[in-house]
Amino acid sequence: MSPARRSSATTGNLLYAQSGGVTAVINATAAGVIEAARARGVKVYAARNGILGALREDLIDTTKETASAIAALRHTPGGAFGSCRYKLKSLEDNRAEYERLIEVFRAHDIRWFLYNGGNDSADTALKLSRIGKTLGYDIRCIGVPKTVDNDLAVTDCCPGFGSVAKYTAISTLEASLDVASMAETSTKVFILEVMGRHAGWIAAAAGLAGEGPDAAPHIILFPENAFDEAAFLARVKATVERVGWCTVVASEGVRNAAGQFLAEAGTRDAFGHAQLGGVAPVLAALVKEKLGYKYHWAVPDYLQRSARHAASKVDADQAFAVGRAAVDYALAGMNAVMPVIVRSADAPYRWKIEPAPLAKIANREKKMPKSFITRDGFGITAAARRYLSPLIRGEAPLPYGKNGLPNYVRLKNTAVTARLPAFKP
Amino acid sequence: MSPARRSSATTGNLLYAQSGGVTAVINATAAGVIEAARARGVKVYAARNGILGALREDLIDTTKETASAIAALRHTPGGAFGSCRYKLKSLEDNRAEYERLIEVFRAHDIRWFLYNGGNDSADTALKLSRIGKTLGYDIRCIGVPKTVDNDLAVTDCCPGFGSVAKYTAISTLEASLDVASMAETSTKVFILEVMGRHAGWIAAAAGLAGEGPDAAPHIILFPENAFDEAAFLARVKATVERVGWCTVVASEGVRNAAGQFLAEAGTRDAFGHAQLGGVAPVLAALVKEKLGYKYHWAVPDYLQRSARHAASKVDADQAFAVGRAAVDYALAGMNAVMPVIVRSADAPYRWKIEPAPLAKIANREKKMPKSFITRDGFGITAAARRYLSPLIRGEAPLPYGKNGLPNYVRLKNTAVTARLPAFKP
Structure with missing residues (x-):
């Protein structure tokens, strides 16, 4: 990152929220976010049940979690902080919600907002990235990709x-x-x-x-x-x-x-x-x-x-990497971007993470290429195999307990004391 | 085994067949059978599609398989030689089928028959163990336990x-x-x-x-x-x-x-x-x-x-052990028995294999004890946990390929040349 891209917002807290259907590896992204932020000395709050927690000022203080609990998120499926299906309306249709979010951000000195979800969430992050300026509050919004549907634009594939x-x-x-x-x-x-x-x-x-x-x-x-x-x-x-x-x-x-x-x-x-x-x-x-x-x-x-017990190592690694990159981008002052996965080679498979503008991702849907389906309509082509095969490679490490079950972590999820009046989304 | 229990039948071939619904570990039993027999210098034939293959004289020569292919059966789900749902009628109702089986055994010098299945298969093995004498052919029949239903009598639990x-x-x-x-x-x-x-x-x-x-x-x-x-x-x-x-x-x-x-x-x-x-x-x-x-x-x-990818190590080990024990019992001249799992302790869990008479197992069904269900009918009791918990312990080793999929083996399943006229079961 060049120093020119750095924001003046070098102090403040970071808010992370999970959105939409959860996956086997969305918590690996959370681990990437929290570990990267901790390494930079930045406090991470998580919104309970996605954007609803942000609207309700129902925030979780992740600093109350041990390093080993956060590390265990790398192998725990589901959404550790809760997720939700809730799409913010447009600014014109529901300005009150956007204003409330900025109010919550301000009350808790939140300067970076990382929204981990699909198309809708990218749209929400994009809207918030713009409203900050309108409402006079310096906030950087980063979308973080997640969806089992693999339908996000720009990124080569979607964590999950x-x-x-x-x-x-x-x-x-x-x-x-x-x-x-x-x-x-x-x-x-x-x-x-x-x-x-x-x-x-x-x-x-x-x-x-x-x-x-x-x-x-x-x-x-x-x-x-x-x-x-x-x-x-x-x-x-x-x-x-x-x-x-x-x-x-x-x-x-x-x-x-x-x-x-x-x-x-x-x-x-x-x-x-x-x-x-x-x-x-x-x-x-x-x-x-x-x-x-x-x-x-x-x-x-x-x-x-x-099914975290059958997760792909490539997928789990990418999920972690986009979380870490999102923090890097945020702290570097970037706004309205998403860390996306760029494929540089099929065999041997090589990938890297790069920032892409949310405007190119929000509300778009990546279709499966027609060239991936055989002419008879009942199978996949060699092109599909070339694309898909690397994504299931490797077995993501998973510790099991003596009881024969995976050691999934349950966080404390300690609430941050609310400072604002209640708000009903 | 005391020498007194040894049969005169110390030469000849062994026939192994899989029966009924297959499991994630029935092939581990097959591996136990074949490896134990190879170590003792005994040739193993497998019936293709269970007892149907025996009736049709459709036998597979397992000596054509490499040691590594047989070892890979330990981690390959499904039934490697094919299984079937086919219950032999009683001797009175269909004597022709029993006579045919003995004819096939005689044609291929089969002196030991190992039938890997549930209640019905134990019944078939029991009937065959008796008919040999009637028809003047020296055959030892061993039932080998298998069923995801866990409903076999005598054994503490069922492989699968x-x-x-x-x-x-x-x-x-x-x-x-x-x-x-x-x-x-x-x-x-x-x-x-x-x-x-x-x-x-x-x-x-x-x-x-x-x-x-x-x-x-x-x-x-x-x-x-x-x-x-x-x-x-x-x-x-x-x-x-x-x-x-x-x-x-x-x-x-x-x-x-x-x-x-x-x-x-x-x-x-x-x-x-x-x-x-x-x-x-x-x-x-x-x-x-x-x-x-x-x-x-x-x-x-x-x-x-x-789901072999999520198999229990205890289960996979027991499946292998009953296969090996079945060969030991057969070569020791035992007849009409099944190697069953005996639990000697819950915690730490300890088990061993012992022979049990097929007559006590055939056609019986082990019910789940009423004491395993909570009084309200919606949960399991501490007694159920004590019984069940050891059975899911440990993760059975499973090699994965570079393609991200388990390395399941596909055997050659080379047919033994038939010597008899065709027979339609």
């Missing part, structure tokens, strides 16, 4: 994705070994439903489990393609006849030609409501009805995004 | 169970950390459905994830108790109000007071069929309908029983 990708590839491989051994007299079709409402990144990662026409997964269903029932059933049938069994990985966001989620178009629960999050049972029923094969289906749901 | 128990406890812990961090604005109730049609062993293991009224899982639903909707909903509500969120672990075999599986009583698919394997979505719909809470549910299905 590599681990869910690894979990999904391992699970696909393992369950397929199971099905292969049972297929003669039992299950012939296994359907694994994975997260991904709008983009098939996680479903694509399942493709890393095997390569070649006979290797599982035999069929991947992406939200990028309209579901073609006839083509799907024909492929299932051909696979069972050739291989003896068939593993299907389906993105939760698979839609029919009319644009409806398959999960909603099919099953209704006991009360007649459309069932959500259940494309796997819908596909299974279809396979049973039309082809008569015995099936099993799995929906790991939260298990996939919290 | 400890690993699914560990996977379930870890997954419950991890997903609960996720839910805890999101609960304020998102999911308040998380429901994890686990295997266990008749007994709640796996559901009980989820209880190891936490202890105390506020720790997840907050509610466990066992097949041992009729589902009490009002009590369940009251407990969910009280937990959400007190803790902020609630993790429920439900055994797939939960039934209502009328004895119907809840999974079948509720959801119907797009074709109007009752959905199987879906107690979690039924419970989720109930929570939504009656309490209005946002929910998520997960059904890991085969992922749980194939």
Whole structure:
């Protein structure tokens, strides 16, 4: 950093908040933030339950945590300070909330705000980075990337994705070994439903489990393609006849030609409501009805995004690195930026962290390239493998206790004494 | 072994077969069998797809596999030689199949038969152990325990169970950390459905994830108790109000007071069929309908029983040990026995392998003791923890490749040349 980029704000406190769906490694980012700030002598507050804690002046004093507790965040899944799904409205629509945030920042001498989340959070950080000047308060806002959806713009990949990708590839491989051994007299079709409402990144990662026409997964269903029932059933049938069994990985966001989620178009629960999050049972029923094969289906749901026990080392390292970089950028006086991951080589994989303007990231969505899906629509291409494969490499260290469970840390999360009147977001 | 117990059958080949649902560690048993037999200079054939391969004379020559491939079975899930769900009828009902088996044994000089499975397989091994004498063929039959259901009699626990128990406890812990961090604005109730049609062993293991009224899982639903909707909903509500969120672990075999599986009583698919394997979505719909809470549910299905990446070291060690002991018993001339796990101490946990008569195991089912379920029906007792806790201890070694995936082995599975006419089981 050149001295010219340094801000006058060299004193004050740093506020860190987690936002949106949590991941297996978002706390590694928190560890990166807190360890880097401690090394620079800067106090870190964390907002309890994301931006809501900042609005409510419900702040956590991270200086009350031991160095070993903070280090243990590197291997603890979930959001250690709480997260939230809460999108700030625009400045015009809800100026009061922005003013409140500045008020809270001022009351606790917060000069740096690090917001760890996805597209929406990048937008919030961007808005806050601008409002400080309007309201006459010197605040630097840094977005810190996080999302299992891998849909942030600019960054090559998103911390959180590599681990869910690894979990999904391992699970696909393992369950397929199971099905292969049972297929003669039992299950012939296994359907694994994975997260991904709008983009098939996680479903694509399942493709890393095997390569070649006979290797599982035999069929991947992406939200990028309209579901073609006839083509799907024909492929299932051909696979069972050739291989003896068939593993299907389906993105939760698979839609029919009319644009409806398959999960909603099919099953209704006991009360007649459309069932959500259940494309796997819908596909299974279809396979049973039309082809008569015995099936099993799995929906790991939260298990996939919290599976720190199967995390990727590359992902955990990147999550830590963006946290540390965010502090560097903030203390160097940068504003309205996000530390992003830049890939310099596929093989051997090389990456580095660089700052990118939040304006290029906020509210944008990175789609999976069409070139990642095979022409038949059911698999991933060599280009997809080149991109995905490095992201699941290495096993992130995880200490286990004598009880056979991972040693996950629970922080004290001591509240900072409030100084302002209550505020209801 | 005393020399007096030695059989005259000191030459000949050994046949090993896998039966029923496979596990994360059944191949560790195969490794134990093959390594022990190789050390004693005995050739091992494996039946392809369990007893079906024996009936069809579809045998695999394991001497074609390298020592390192056999060693890799110790960490490879699924059934390396194929398994099947096929129960031999009684001798009276289908004498032809027994005669065929003896014919195959005779054709390949098979003097020892090791059948790796659950209750049904113990029954088959027992029947075969008797028929040899009737048909004038000297064969020693050993049952080798395996089942994630943990329902075999005599043995303290079943190889395969400890690993699914560990996977379930870890997954419950991890997903609960996720839910805890999101609960304020998102999911308040998380429901994890686990295997266990008749007994709640796996559901009980989820209880190891936490202890105390506020720790997840907050509610466990066992097949041992009729589902009490009002009590369940009251407990969910009280937990959400007190803790902020609630993790429920439900055994797939939960039934209502009328004895119907809840999974079948509720959801119907797009074709109007009752959905199987879906107690979690039924419970989720109930929570939504009656309490209005946002929910998520997960059904890991085969992922749980194939999750070698999260296997218990105790379980993997026991799986290997029963395989080795089975060879020792067979070569010592024992017949109609099973190597079972005997617990000599809870803490520190100590176990050993001993032979037990198949007659005491075949077709029996070990229930979970009533003393393992708390009086309110929603949790596990200290006695359950004492029993379960040692079984998930230690992490079984697992080599990963540079590609970030476990190095699972795929055997050559070279067929032995058939010598008999074809037979259709």
